[in-house]
Amino acid sequence: MKDFEKLLRDNNLKVTKGRIAILExxxxxxxxxxxxxxxxxxxxxxxxxxxxxxxxxxxxxxxxILEKNLYQNGLLYYELKGKKHRHYIICSKxxxxxxxxxxxxxEFVEEASIETGYVVEDHVVELIGICPNCQKS
Amino acid sequence: MKDFEKLLRDNNLKVTKGRIAILExxxxxxxxxxxxxxxxxxxxxxxxxxxxxxxxxxxxxxxxILEKNLYQNGLLYYELKGKKHRHYIICSKxxxxxxxxxxxxxEFVEEASIETGYVVEDHVVELIGICPNCQKS
DNA sequence: GTGGATGCAAACCATTTGCACGCCA
DNA sequence: TGGCGTGCAAATGGTTTGCATCCAC
Numbered sequence: 491m492k493d494f495e496k497l498l499r500d501n502n503l504k505v506t507k508g509r510i511a512i513l514e515x516x517x518x519x520x521x522x523x524x525x526x527x528x529x530x531x532x533x534x535x536x537x538x539x540x541x542x543x544x545x546x547x548x549x550x551x552x553x554x555i556l557e558k559n560l561y562q563n564g565l566l567y568y569e570l571k572g573k574k575h576r577h578y579i580i581c582s583k584x585x586x587x588x589x590x591x592x593x594x595x596x597e598f599v600e601e602a603s604i605e606t607g608y609v610v611e612d613h614v615v616e617l618i619g620i621c622p623n624c625q626k627s
Numbered sequence: 628m629k630d631f632e633k634l635l636r637d638n639n640l641k642v643t644k645g646r647i648a649i650l651e652x653x654x655x656x657x658x659x660x661x662x663x664x665x666x667x668x669x670x671x672x673x674x675x676x677x678x679x680x681x682x683x684x685x686x687x688x689x690x691x692i693l694e695k696n697l698y699q700n701g702l703l704y705y706e707l708k709g710k711k712h713r714h715y716i717i718c719s720k721x722x723x724x725x726x727x728x729x730x731x732x733x734e735f736v737e738e739a740s741i742e743t744g745y746v747v748e749d750h751v752v753e754l755i756g757i758c759p760n761c762q763k764s
Numbered sequence: 765g766t767g768g769a770t771g772c773a774a775a776c777c778a779t780t781t782g783c784a785c786g787c788c789a
Numbered sequence: 790t791g792g793c794g795t796g797c798a799a800a801t802g803g804t805t806t807g808c809a810t811c812c813a814c
Binding site: 588598616 | 696697698699701714716718719725727728729731732734735736738739740742743744745746747748749750751752753754755756757758759762
């Protein structure tokens with residue numbers, strides 16, 4: 491289940507309406523959301539200002555609760571960490587994001603680590619294409 | 628070889644010192660370069676202003692001559708298209724970029740296309756880690 | 765009560781655009 | 790010569806920061 495209050499306290503973050511609302515939204519979302527989407531979807535009563543939204547998202551990312559990724563469209567996307575590892579494909583016309591189940595990257599990451607001598611911390615795979623809807627028009 | 632003048636003319640772009648200098652720099656570079664790096668490396672005499680640099684890079688990208696990618700550090704990187712397909716790993720401390728030879732993505736792209744119904748146009752693979760040098764400190 | 769959390773406005777910064785001038789074809 | 794290319798300065802847009810106020814603990 492989702493004990494977001496404990497999660498916040500464990501990370502020395504106070505429990506506030508805004509933080510809970512953001513965590514619940516991202517918990518219920520199947521795909522990463524960008525800042526504007528989160529802002530629009532959070533209940534207006536519990537809605538922090540845009541400023542606070544950015545601050546909260548950064549805190550939660552630094553705490554390792556969220557995963558923060560910059561997509562090729564120039565926007566920051568957030569998702570709850572710890573969910574099943576996934577990659578996404580984004581439509582270059584309408585911006586629709588769909589998850590992709592397979593991740594063939596793990597072995598690749600290991601090879602790359604040996605090849606380059608880097609300690610790999612993270613990886614980003616982004617596919618760009620045209621979604622079924624946009625193909626029609 | 629590198630007949631950049633012809634390449635420009637074929638794309639209805641006039642041959643100018645700045646464009647040639649940028650193309651030669653990217654041709655000689657083994658890794659993608661960001662805007663600031665390109666600006667600093669181009670010979671001052673042939674150096675367009677920052678404004679023109681951006682404009683040239685966008686034109687060349689739109690013409691399909693360059694590949695333009697937004698990395699997780701928030702900067703745009705450019706490389707000559709048509710070179711052997713490669714991915715890169717970037718150091719989260721110093722920003723050093725190293726190429727990775729293998730690309731296991733092709734089959735993955737096909738699977739993903741079938742799975743999601745998207746027509747895949749492009750893919751980005753970005754590994755983030757600590758380079759050998761930064762591991763020492 | 766106190767330090768973290770919030771909101772507003774202003775700052776940031778890479779990138780883009782408007783406009784007048786300059787140069788390639 | 791005509792139109793693309795250039796440079797300067799100003800605008801843009803997503804994100805961050807300063808500072809005064811507010812609220813969780």
